[in-house]
């Protein structure tokens with residue numbers, strides 16, 4: 001199977017000149033004749049955390065899926081660690097690599113989605129060792145030792161024997177992150193990893209991601225969590241309509257956006273963040289009053305008495 005790409009950028013055939021781990025040049029992609037990526041250029045350096053944001057339907061997921069070749073591309077080039085993803089370049093013409101070669105390239109890229117997609121009939125431990133065992137042929141003992149380490153890292157050291165259904169969404173997403181890390185990826189792609197979670201569970205997943213970033217992992221994160229972007233991202237990239245409209249350090253991009261569409265997007269995000277904060281307060285308050293109702297004595301005694309402590313004077 002071979003494929004010629006069209007519309008290649010003059011530079012598109014060049015491998016990364018610097019040390020960029022991800023080097024995407026003029027990437028185009030259409031679905032049924034509708035172009036959803038219209039020439040994306042992006043470099044991500046080793047150890048860099050890039051937050052990708054933009055309105056729904058702007059092409060963020062598609063771009064991530066092109067990086068790890070869950071989607072073919074129509075034009076341009078994507079290099080990961082100097083390797084042209086999905087294709088072989090013969091004299092400027094791209095030929096699709098055999099599936100086996102693509103699978104080998106994808107092994108080095110971890111991906112976490114909005115939905116965690118854990119195997120429901122397998123324990124947490126079995127979920128994590130599955131890929132190293134099946135794909136890399138790692139010994140059971142080695143795979144399990146690493147899985148226990150990773151579970152500690154994501155704060156779930158006590159859960160190896162649990163089944164996904166016994167875990168909260170936040171815990172399941174942390175298992176999914178551990179599962180991706182079990183393959184020792186050089187790059188992690190996150191596609192709205194917290195957007196399916198109850199608001200009070202978002203923080204625990206972001207914490208794991210923040211720790212991962214601090215540990216030097218190269219990450220591309222699609223998220224609407226602007227707090228995370230401000231704190232953790234080295235760079236923010238706005239995509240709209242399949243093109244990068246603005247990018248830069250979070251302080252510049254989030255506090256002083258230049259493009260009207262970026263400004264409009266951010267103002268919408270701020271409204272959502274405020275609503276989100278209210279939802280967290282409502283959930284926490286709701287839980288607190290439920291607890292109080294359980295703890296409250298019927299005779300109207302002060303809470304201190306109910307808790308067996310002397311009432312304060």
Ligand SMILES: Nc1ncnc2c1ncn2[C@@H]1O[C@H](COP(=O)(O)OP(=O)(O)O)[C@@H](O)[C@H]1O
Pocket residue numbers: 031032036054055056057058059060061062063
């Ligand atoms: N497999 C597909 N088939 C057809 N259209 C698709 C497919 N995947 C995505 N699209 C379309 O491509 C556009 C970009 O989608 P997506 O990359 O999911 O955007 P985002 O992640 O930014 O919300 C949307 O209009 C979407 O409907």
Ligand SMILES: [Mg+2]
Pocket residue numbers: 060061062191
């Ligand atoms: Mg998406």
